[in-house]
Amino acid sequence: MLALIGGTSLMFADLPPLAKERVATPFGPVDVLCGDMLMLMRHQGGYPPHRINSRAQMAALAIRGADRVVAVGSSGSLKKEIPPGSVVIPHDYLSWGDIPSIHDHAIAHVRPEIDLELHRELVRLVPGSIPRGVYVQTRGPRIETIAEVQALARIADVVGMTIASEATLAQELDLRFAAICTVDNYAHGLGGEMLTYEHLLESARVHRQERGEMVRRIAEELA
Numbered sequence: 001m002l003a004l005i006g007g008t009s010l011m012f013a014d015l016p017p018l019a020k021e022r023v024a025t026p027f028g029p030v031d032v033l034c035g036d037m038l039m040l041m042r043h044q045g046g047y048p049p050h051r052i053n054s055r056a057q058m059a060a061l062a063i064r065g066a067d068r069v070v071a072v073g074s075s076g077s078l079k080k081e082i083p084p085g086s087v088v089i090p091h092d093y094l095s096w097g098d099i100p101s102i103h104d105h106a107i108a109h110v111r112p113e114i115d116l117e118l119h120r121e122l123v124r125l126v127p128g129s130i131p132r133g134v135y136v137q138t139r140g141p142r143i144e145t146i147a148e149v150q151a152l153a154r155i156a157d158v159v160g161m162t163i164a165s166e167a168t169l170a171q172e173l174d175l176r177f178a179a180i181c182t183v184d185n186y187a188h189g190l191g192g193e194m195l196t197y198e199h200l201l202e203s204a205r206v207h208r209q210e211r212g213e214m215v216r217r218i219a220e221e222l223a
Helices: 053-064 116-124 147-153 163-172 197-206 208-222
Strands: 002-006 019-025 028-034 038-041 068-077 092-095 133-137 158-160 175-184
Touching: 002 053, 002 208, 038 053, 053 163, 068 116, 068 163, 068 197, 068 208, 092 163, 092 197, 116 175, 133 163, 147 158, 158 175, 163 175, 175 197, 197 208
Parallel strands: 002 038, 002 068, 068 175, 092 133, 133 158
Antiparallel strands: 019 028, 028 038, 068 158
């Protein structure tokens, strides 16, 4: 079963009609939207990025029967040639902060990766997307400093606060995983605007129709 994870970038998009279900997990309960597919909004309860219970959320998807996960995440561009409004389908990721694990009481190494077949499907289903890129995760809720952006730009293309955690947990739970990064702004120091959370919300409003259509295509083709 396909599971879709959404966040700020899908906040105003028209989403599939699904029924809410509370799923119990060893890490806490999670609300999952259920039907022919599963959908989970990562900021449920209003939690900021650094307080999201990613272990509970990913475990809930696995318990509810997911075998594939597509995560949609708001991101900032680290490269001038990737302007706001772009969509990047990352082929790899890294993190500059702690990554959660479901393995608190056992040694269990996993090989983190993006599922190549699912990645190819997303490139096909999101016309005009940038088909490759490296996503780097930093610890929110603050944005990155100009110096951090300059350093990150040497090793990655877009920056966000959630997807590397979700990707790694998916691997631990034997879930195939791929991601879609909506580029909502240039990272700090690359653009002229003052970056705030309200700026991200405005981007979500402006692009709500195309992002709703993107979710619809994914649901129709992959669910």
